[in-house]
Amino acid sequence: MRVGVVVFPGSNCDADCYRAIESFGVDVKYVWYQDRSLEGYDLVVLPGGFSYGDYLRAGAIARFAPIMDEVVEFAEAGGLVLGICNGFQILLECGLLPGAMLPNAVPRFRCDSVRLRVENALTPFTCLCHPGQVLSMPIAHAWGNYYADEDTLSELERRSQVVFRYVNEEGVPTPEANPNGSCHSIAGITTRRGNVLGMMPHPERACESLLGGTDGRWVFASAFEFLSGGVALGRLHLAGDGPRH
Amino acid sequence: MRFKAQVRVTLKESILDPQGSAVKRALHAMSHDNVLDVRIGKHIELVLTADGPESARRQVQEIADRLLANPVIESFSFDLAEAGGETG
Numbered sequence: 001m002r003v004g005v006v007v008f009p010g011s012n013c014d015a016d017c018y019r020a021i022e023s024f025g026v027d028v029k030y031v032w033y034q035d036r037s038l039e040g041y042d043l044v045v046l047p048g049g050f051s052y053g054d055y056l057r058a059g060a061i062a063r064f065a066p067i068m069d070e071v072v073e074f075a076e077a078g079g080l081v082l083g084i085c086n087g088f089q090i091l092l093e094c095g096l097l098p099g100a101m102l103p104n105a106v107p108r109f110r111c112d113s114v115r116l117r118v119e120n121a122l123t124p125f126t127c128l129c130h131p132g133q134v135l136s137m138p139i140a141h142a143w144g145n146y147y148a149d150e151d152t153l154s155e156l157e158r159r160s161q162v163v164f165r166y167v168n169e170e171g172v173p174t175p176e177a178n179p180n181g182s183c184h185s186i187a188g189i190t191t192r193r194g195n196v197l198g199m200m201p202h203p204e205r206a207c208e209s210l211l212g213g214t215d216g217r218w219v220f221a222s223a224f225e226f227l228s229g230g231v232a233l234g235r236l237h238l239a240g241d242g243p244r245h
Numbered sequence: 246m247r248f249k250a251q252v253r254v255t256l257k258e259s260i261l262d263p264q265g266s267a268v269k270r271a272l273h274a275m276s277h278d279n280v281l282d283v284r285i286g287k288h289i290e291l292v293l294t295a296d297g298p299e300s301a302r303r304q305v306q307e308i309a310d311r312l313l314a315n316p317v318i319e320s321f322s323f324d325l326a327e328a329g330g331e332t333g
Contacts, residue, residue: 057315064312093315100317102256107263147260147318181263
């Protein structure tokens with residue numbers, strides 16, 4: 001099993017992702033944004049940061065980096081792709097995931113700890129979680145206000161593509177618990193097939209108790225369990241076309 | 246021929262503009278109570294060469310559609326004019 005962490009100019013969570021993945025004993029390599037191959041990789045991570053200085057819009061320029069053609073092809077072939085924070089923004093810009101990011105409803109950079117409820121535990125990234133489980137992770141963004149039109153939102157909900165929602169201490173999504181004004185308190189969504197996950201919170205920054213928590217390990221552990229065949233694919237009966245493998 | 250395009254990118258009408266709202270509140274604090282709405286957008290200038298205005302227009306349209314604006318949240322408009330100076 002091999003994981004690639006893509007490094008764009010301006011990525012700043014690439015080393016955090018590398019370290020988190022390495023702590024599972026999994027083979028991990030950096031992938032340069034100008035590379036043109038993802039051969040041999042099982043999971044590709046688009047890390048957080050400020051690719052291209054967030055010029056124009058967060059993720060707008062990174063989506064045209066040479067490696068992104070490969071990422072799109074890899075995802076369309078069923079490969080696992082995890083976009084975190086800026087990585088999520090890039091996935092939206094390149095169209096692998098629907099919707100777009102707006103500036104936070106209260107226009108400031110939010111650096112905080114949030115609670116996420118697992119809305120769908122039948123994805124490769126949550127298959128070790130139980131539905132409704134609440135995870136604690138950090139956020140750090142100014143553009144995390146997820147927006148999609150009503151049709152897209154109801155389609156996402158109907159197909160259980162909303163994987164994480166911001167919730168309060170009781171596990172309830174409330175406006176107060178929504179740190180950025182995201183539609184439907186959405187913190188993370190997946191493709192119909194479930195193989196591409198975009199999320200604003202940072203699981204890689206919640207992988208060591210020394211750094212304040214280990215709930216992020218659920219996301220990586222799930223992906224590795226899925227890739228090693230520990231979770232039967234048949235379980236992942238997402239509505240619509242299921243994973244192809 | 247050399248052209249200059251002035252592209253305006255704005256959030257769609259249906260989308261709340263948090264930056265515009267913040268600026269509006271600031272204007273009200275400055276006693277400009279009669280300001281009813283503020284929308285913030287981007288102004289982008291491109292200078293390009295093309296065979297004629299039609300091909301320049303087509304190209305700017307494509308550039309704005311693919312990169313300068315995100316059609317999910319933004320709309321754009323542009324003006325195109327022949328620019329002085331040497332071609333290239």
